[in-house]
Amino acid sequence: MAEAGGWSTIESDEGVFTSLIENLGVKGVQFEELISLDADTIRSLSPVYGVIFLFKYLQDQTPTTPTAPKDGTYDTNAPENLFFAAQTIQNACGTQAILSVILNQDNAASTPYPIDIGRELRSFKDFTAGFPAELRGEALSNSETVRTAHNAFARASPFVDETVRSARDEEGDVYHFIAYTAVNGTLYELDGLQPYPISHGGCDADGFPEKVIGVLQRRIERYPEGETRFNLMAVVRDLRVGAREIGDVEVLEREARKRKAWDWENTLRRSNFVGFIGEVLKGVVGMKEKEGKLDEWVQSAKGETERRLKR
CATH class of the missing domain: 3.40.532.10 (Peptidase C12, ubiquitin carboxyl-terminal hydrolase)
Incomplete structure (x- = not known):
């Protein structure tokens, strides 16, 4: 902010x-x-x-x-x-x-x-x-x-x-x-x-x-x-005003869905997910270390990144 x-x-x-x-x-x-x-x-x-x-x-x-x-x-x-x-x-x-x-x-x-x-x-x-x-x-x-x-x-x-x-x-x-x-x-x-x-x-x-x-x-x-x-x-x-005046249920339902989506999107805009992503990444790394597969996992990720870049 x-x-x-x-x-x-x-x-x-x-x-x-x-x-x-x-x-x-x-x-x-x-x-x-x-x-x-x-x-x-x-x-x-x-x-x-x-x-x-x-x-x-x-x-x-x-x-x-x-x-x-x-x-x-x-x-x-x-x-x-x-x-x-x-x-x-x-x-x-x-x-x-x-x-x-x-x-x-x-x-x-x-x-x-x-x-x-x-x-x-x-x-x-x-x-x-x-x-x-x-x-x-x-x-x-x-x-x-x-x-x-x-x-x-x-x-x-x-x-x-x-x-x-x-x-x-x-x-x-x-x-x-x-x-x-x-x-x-x-x-x-x-x-x-x-x-x-x-x-x-x-x-x-x-x-x-x-x-x-x-x-x-x-x-x-x-x-x-x-x-x-x-x-x-x-x-x-507001499109809901006209819809109420003529009793257009379809428009009212469509606008209700739209407003619900707007509220959700605006909530995401106000949020900072960096901390959450960091904790998830630490958990995955810890799990791979316990399994002894961390290096293998990292090399696999590097290889996949290189393939995507080539494509």
Whole structure:
């Protein structure tokens, strides 16, 4: 886990994201992974509050001028009710993208199904309402509530401090999360590394699937041919709500199984099995020593490893 005050990296996973916002007090919302850029798939999950896009960050994707992004236009006079925060810390871009959707879909001006964001996030949003993007980002980075919820899903490791990035880490692939959501009839791209929200033009709830797919396709086309390291997550109303409204038992059972699997997977994410594995290994070694077969066992393992490497 991360040390006090740090933000760990978390996995892009529908179960992780859903549990994270529930821990923050958000009600009636879940995440669904999208395996294809298909407007009909997004529409089938309606109502959809927005999407979270994970991609490999390329340095040449930064805007060539401070006034023009590569797609869309900077909204330098964004509406007051638009929540947009600059990214001021590493590792938190996933949670920041999530909040960029959640905190913009809590009122009837954006959606006919406003999100109940809970007491903690309501207090945070109200407190930062008049802040500029940079100060809002600082407030987010210093929120103990949000950081604690985020770090609850850190990858458990006794060897790696997720809050420290080495020179080698900086040279490797870097991935980034951004949010797309419609606010006041406009599709916005909310990226904390950009100076302003990016407007992609008029967009209502019915037109959101086609509009956002078009924007994403243009973005992906800027990558080298064959690049597939992308992940897309839809932010939707809890699917159990609609299923209860129409009495769809099959969906309710499917969602119950899914939630049970998410709980199990998240429990494993929080666990560190190194000690357990070490004790098992010591027990096996002790047993082989008693049988006088330790050297034979080690040589057999080495031979099997060599055969696998050759294959």
